Amino acid sequence: MSNWNTIHFFNDKIFHSEIIPDLRGNGVILSFYFNSKLGQYILGDNTNSKQRIDKIIAFCNGFNDHFNFHEARYTIQTRQKKITEDYSIFVDSKLKDDRDFIRKYGQEIEDLSAILTLIIFSECAVYNPHLILHSGYFTAKNGSIAEECCEKIIRSETSGVFDYFGSGIINWLTHENLRLLELDKENLHLTNEEDDDYPNEFLSFSQLAIDNSCGLLTVSNVNERVIKMIEKPKLSIVLDRDNLKYEYIIWNE
Numbered sequence: 001m002s003n004w005n006t007i008h009f010f011n012d013k014i015f016h017s018e019i020i021p022d023l024r025g026n027g028v029i030l031s032f033y034f035n036s037k038l039g040q041y042i043l044g045d046n047t048n049s050k051q052r053i054d055k056i057i058a059f060c061n062g063f064n065d066h067f068n069f070h071e072a073r074y075t076i077q078t079r080q081k082k083i084t085e086d087y088s089i090f091v092d093s094k095l096k097d098d099r100d101f102i103r104k105y106g107q108e109i110e111d112l113s114a115i116l117t118l119i120i121f122s123e124c125a126v127y128n129p130h131l132i133l134h135s136g137y138f139t140a141k142n143g144s145i146a147e148e149c150c151e152k153i154i155r156s157e158t159s160g161v162f163d164y165f166g167s168g169i170i171n172w173l174t175h176e177n178l179r180l181l182e183l184d185k186e187n188l189h190l191t192n193e194e195d196d197d198y199p200n201e202f203l204s205f206s207q208l209a210i211d212n213s214c215g216l217l218t219v220s221n222v223n224e225r226v227i228k229m230i231e232k233p234k235l236s237i238v239l240d241r242d243n244l245k246y247e248y249i250i251w252n253e
Contacts, residue, residue, distance in 0.1 A: 003220050005133035005170065006250070007153065007202075009209050009237050010217035012174040014124035020067050023060040023116075027053050033119050034111075042114050042226050052111055059108040068171060073101050074159035102164070109161045113168035117222055118230070120169065125217050126237050127227045131205045132248045133218055138199045141187040149173055149181040150188070153218050167221035174215040178206050201246045212237050 022029040031053055033039050040046045062070050076097045081090040102109065121127050135154040140147035152171050156162065162169035173181070188199055209216050214237070241251060 003166075005135070005218060005220045006222075007131040007133050007205065008121075008217045008219065009126040009212060009214045009235070010120070010172055011124040011213070011235055012172060012215040013213075014235075015120065015172075016067075019119060019123060020060075023057065023067075024063075025057070027057050029119060029123070030056060030115065033122065034115055038118055038226060038229055039115060041229075042118050042223060043111065052107065055108050056112050056115075059105055059112065069157040069159040070161055071159075073098065073161065076101060077159050105161075109164055113162050113165060116162060117168055117219065118226070120217065121227050121233060122230050123234050126233070126235050127224075127230075129239060129241075129249050129251045131202065131246075132250065134198055134248070138202075139189050141189070144187040145180050145184040146187040149177055149184075152177065153216060163220050167223070168219065170218040170220050172215055172217045175210065175213060176215075178210050178215055181206060182210065197247055201248050204244075204246070205249065208237075208239065 019029065031049070034043070034046055034053055034056075035049050046052075059070075060067075062072055064071055064074070076094060079094060079097075081087060133153070138150070140150045152173055154170075156170050160171070182203075185203055188203075206216060
């Protein structure tokens, strides 16, 4: 069964100025959503919340400055083979260390992946309208800014964990990333001439994000039913639906 991946408007400034400091600090926002009815629903079980929240905060303090990968896992996954080291032993050692990392922090990763989706769509992202993510419809020139942006929008960072268990946040492009992509859009290339509408819709969706001072967020297999139960999401973007006749944009209310 294939993944259902989508692209959403995302206020990265709010995320970096309010959400990340909270996840690394006193966890007021984190605790509010973790202990909420929707938090219980999306987590399945939010018992022992104080202990689990404290562990999430400790885990979040191990992320890089941009908060898109965990430093300890990155160290494991980017470790280089020593000259005197047997290759098969080197590979087995890396795999074992990565499995040990996931085993050690499995609960924190699972809790964070679930609750972060709820926090982001409550505080700084828009669920509807959204764009279907078709990663194979276009590529970009090697070494270009467009290629870097495409990589970010399509897959999680090396050592990312938010979608490790099959659902959650994939990655994001900041408002500044989108402005750079706009200047380099000529380096986007179609992979199939029959799909020529999708790159145009992606660029149009990106422009709408820019116009609304947003970036873009990609997610995989999120629980749409739960997200739609958010009563008063703080970020709202109103678009002229009648004049935006797009094939790949989902408008579900």
